[in-house]
Amino acid sequence: MTHEALPGPPPARILSPDELLHLARAVGERDAWRDCLSECDDERSYAAYFLNEHVGIWIIEWRDDSHDTGYHDHDWSCGGVYVAQGAIRHEKLRLGHRPVGTRVDAGSGFCFDRTAIHRMRREPGAGPTVTVHAYSPPLTYTGQYGQHDDGLLHRVPTSSEESLQPTGRQGTPTGRIGDGTAADS
Structure with missing residues (x-):
């Protein structure tokens, strides 16, 4: 997509994690992302939404409770994630302990620096979920x-x-409250 889909001028510098969350939220609230996703019933689908030399924005659709990124980092990139629809479970890796898990509902988000190792999966029972990643x-x-x-x-x-x-x-x-596992959120 072109920069016209952005809520303002294209970023002309590297952005901080807080700025990335603000940008992801602005894109997610505009609903312009809907056209870039293809319908897929059994796989997590994703699409590039915007890219320049300073920022990349991706849209991810989580269509099944089994959709899970596993633990990962983002190499040299910082990030901001906004939940536009549904809910995800965001987990931070802790060695020797259960991960710290948080349910993130539509209308909310989080950001991270380049040192973060985390995992995201659709919150069990949340239904179709869409996240915007900057x-x-x-x-x-x-x-x-x-x-x-x-x-x-x-x-x-x-x-x-x-x-x-x-x-x-x-x-x-980590699990949902009431599912028999200890939820950390």
Whole structure:
């Protein structure tokens, strides 16, 4: 899409995490993202929405409770995520402890710096969910994390063009309140 789909002029510099959340929210609230998603019943779909040398914006549609990014980082990029529809579970990795998990509902979001390792999945039972992701500098690589057979945490470098999927064992996820697991939100 062109910059006309943005709520203002195209960014002309690298943005901070707070600025990225503001941008993701502005895009998500405009509903202009709806045209860039294709209908898909069994896979998480994603589409590039805007890209220049300073910022990349992606739209992700989560159509099933099993859709899960697994733990990952964003290499050199900071980010802001806005939930435009539905709800996601955002989990931060903690070594030796359960992850810190938070339900993020439509109309809310979060941001992160380039040191963050996190996981996102559709909140169980939330229905179709759409998130807007803004990265600065534009996302080119991610690192996917998982515990492998040797018991160690491994990072697998992955192109940003590839769909994130859990790799290796991901530990015990946080759950919804009332589902029999301890929710950390």
